[in-house]
Amino acid sequence: MxxxxxxxxxxxxxxxxxxxxxxxxxxxxxxxxENRQGDRLLAVPETLIQGIYAxxxxxxxxxxxxxxxxxxxxxxKNFYVRFCEQLTDYYSVxxxxxxxxxxxxxxxxxxxxxxxxxxxxxxxxxHRGFLVIKVWNSPFAKLAPQGKQPVCFLEAGILSAxxxxxxxxxxxxxxxxCESLGSDCNRFVIGLTKRLEPAETLVxxxxxxxIMQQISS
Amino acid sequence: MHPQLETIFDxxxxxxxxxxxxxxxxxxxxxxxxRLEAYRNLRDRxxxxxxxxxxxxxxxxxxxxxxxxxxxxxxxLLMLRYCAMGMLLNxxxxxxxxxxxxxxxxxxxYDTRSIDAVLYRLLNQRxxxxxxxxxxxxxxxxxxxxxxxxxxxxxxDTRR
Numbered sequence: 001m002x003x004x005x006x007x008x009x010x011x012x013x014x015x016x017x018x019x020x021x022x023x024x025x026x027x028x029x030x031x032x033x034e035n036r037q038g039d040r041l042l043a044v045p046e047t048l049i050q051g052i053y054a055x056x057x058x059x060x061x062x063x064x065x066x067x068x069x070x071x072x073x074x075x076x077k078n079f080y081v082r083f084c085e086q087l088t089d090y091y092s093v094x095x096x097x098x099x100x101x102x103x104x105x106x107x108x109x110x111x112x113x114x115x116x117x118x119x120x121x122x123x124x125x126x127h128r129g130f131l132v133i134k135v136w137n138s139p140f141a142k143l144a145p146q147g148k149q150p151v152c153f154l155e156a157g158i159l160s161a162x163x164x165x166x167x168x169x170x171x172x173x174x175x176x177x178c179e180s181l182g183s184d185c186n187r188f189v190i191g192l193t194k195r196l197e198p199a200e201t202l203v204x205x206x207x208x209x210x211i212m213q214q215i216s217s
Numbered sequence: 218m219h220p221q222l223e224t225i226f227d228x229x230x231x232x233x234x235x236x237x238x239x240x241x242x243x244x245x246x247x248x249x250x251x252r253l254e255a256y257r258n259l260r261d262r263x264x265x266x267x268x269x270x271x272x273x274x275x276x277x278x279x280x281x282x283x284x285x286x287x288x289x290x291x292x293x294l295l296m297l298r299y300c301a302m303g304m305l306l307n308x309x310x311x312x313x314x315x316x317x318x319x320x321x322x323x324x325x326x327y328d329t330r331s332i333d334a335v336l337y338r339l340l341n342q343r344x345x346x347x348x349x350x351x352x353x354x355x356x357x358x359x360x361x362x363x364x365x366x367x368x369x370x371x372x373x374d375t376r377r
Binding site: 001002003004005007008013015016019021022101102105109 | 264267268271272275283286287290291294295298314315316319320322323326327
């Protein structure tokens with residue numbers, strides 16, 4: 001027989017940890033934003049994001065893509081650790097023992113609550129060893145300078161580090177479509193560096209489907 | 218709190234409240250003792266009610282995996298707790314925003330809707346027996362909203 005009392009965890013049913021109104025807290029007088037476990041949150045104004053793009057471009061020129069990607073890697077690595085800590089505290093179960101669906105659902109809500117847009121995983125190329133991630137309404141795309149190729153190098157770095165940590169394998173990430181170029185969403189392809197590298201040169205000429213065809217054939 | 222009530226509190230600097238606004242507030246205040254009592258009743262009987270629903274559910278759906286049944290029961294506990302809080306606040310938006318957006322995804326992914334349908338029927342029957350009609354009426358609108366939302370088939374993506 002099912003015992004209802006046993007289904008509760010310390011008399012709780014952990015649900016949506018990253019629910020926006022429960023997760024973000026603040027003390028206006030102190031000028032502080034905190035999350036629900038009391039860690040500081042940082043609100044980044046649009047001007048700062050634009051300023052980072054402009055400053056990097058001026059200081060480092062073409063290398064700014066690489067700088068942003070590496071900053072993203074660093075951020076993603078720490079973000080993964082914090083994310084897992086919060087999940088472990090809240091659900092009383094380690095992320096490794098958590099069903100993937102619930103892990104991803106938490107990630108999606110976390111993304112929304114931090115104001116990074118809506119994130120979704122597309123597993124249709126998983127059998128080929130690639131994971132496609134779609135992001136809508138990214139502030140990093142919206143505020144980036146217009147160019148001829150996708151611009152979300154920061155997010156690509158974050159995602160590559162996050163999924164590298166998650167899978168325990170060194171993974172790379174390349175963006176194939178970008179909202180800044182008029183696409184419906186930002187598509188990121190994650191996979192082993194060696195297999196993904198050929199795509200680097202394709203992103204300026206081919207669309208997402210064509211790139212996926214090329215690299216997975 | 219009920220959004221209509223929340224907005225009237227913003228009017229302090231502009232004017233005194235109109236009779237109809239005061240009566241809205243009065244209605245809520247008058248209903249509070251009942252809401253509190255309903256809440257306490259539900260809180261104290263939660264486990265008993267849900268245990269009897271769980272037992273019945275297992276009898277009615279012996280072919281279903283225990284894991285799936287447990288998931289549905291957990292979700293129902295969550296729904297009941299949120300509905301109870303929503304009833305206390307008289308605020309459907311609380312249930313909608315805090316719980317339903319998130320829970321409907323879980324329900325879709327694990328595809329527990331057919332189990333949930335049986336569970337809701339049993340739960341509603343059991344609540345009818347356990348709560349008095351006034352308390353049930355207060356909780357009812359929240360439960361109806363939650364159950365209807367969670368029973369909807371995978372709709373076009375509503376999260377965007």
